[in-house]
Amino acid sequence: MKKMVFILPITAFTILYAGDMECFKAKGEIFEDAQHLRKISLSMGWNVYKPVSIVAGTLIKSKTKLYPEDNVYVCLRPTKLGEVEIRVQSDAKDAGKAAWNVIFGYKVDAQK
Numbered sequence: 001m002k003k004m005v006f007i008l009p010i011t012a013f014t015i016l017y018a019g020d021m022e023c024f025k026a027k028g029e030i031f032e033d034a035q036h037l038r039k040i041s042l043s044m045g046w047n048v049y050k051p052v053s054i055v056a057g058t059l060i061k062s063k064t065k066l067y068p069e070d071n072v073y074v075c076l077r078p079t080k081l082g083e084v085e086i087r088v089q090s091d092a093k094d095a096g097k098a099a100w101n102v103i104f105g106y107k108v109d110a111q112k
Helices: 002-017 030-043 050-066
Strands: 022-025 046-048 072-078 084-090 101-103 105-107
Touching: 022 030, 030 046, 030 050, 030 072, 046 050, 050 072, 050 084
Parallel strands: none
Antiparallel strands: 022 072, 046 105, 072 084, 084 101
C-alpha cells in the first residue's frame, strides 16, 4: 500500500509536466472545458474547430461524471505530423490508460 501512495503523486506529476504536453484539470462543464481546450491548442499553434471542442467538452463531462470522486485531466500534445492529440485521463485507480486521439482543426500559420 505504501508503494501505491508513492507512485500516484509521481504519476500525476508526470502527466502534468511531461515534454511538450499541455494539461489542465477538467471542470466537468461542457463549454468551459471546450473553451479551455481551444485556448491551450491555440497557444500550441493549432486552432480547433468550435464544434469539435464542444464534442470534446461533452466527452470530458462524461468522464467527470463517470469518476466523480477523482480528478480528470485533459492533455494535449503535438504529433510529428503537425497535428494535435488529446487524452482525457482520470486518476482513479480503476481507470485504464486513456488513448491519444487526433483532434481536428488547422495550424494557425496555415490561415496567413
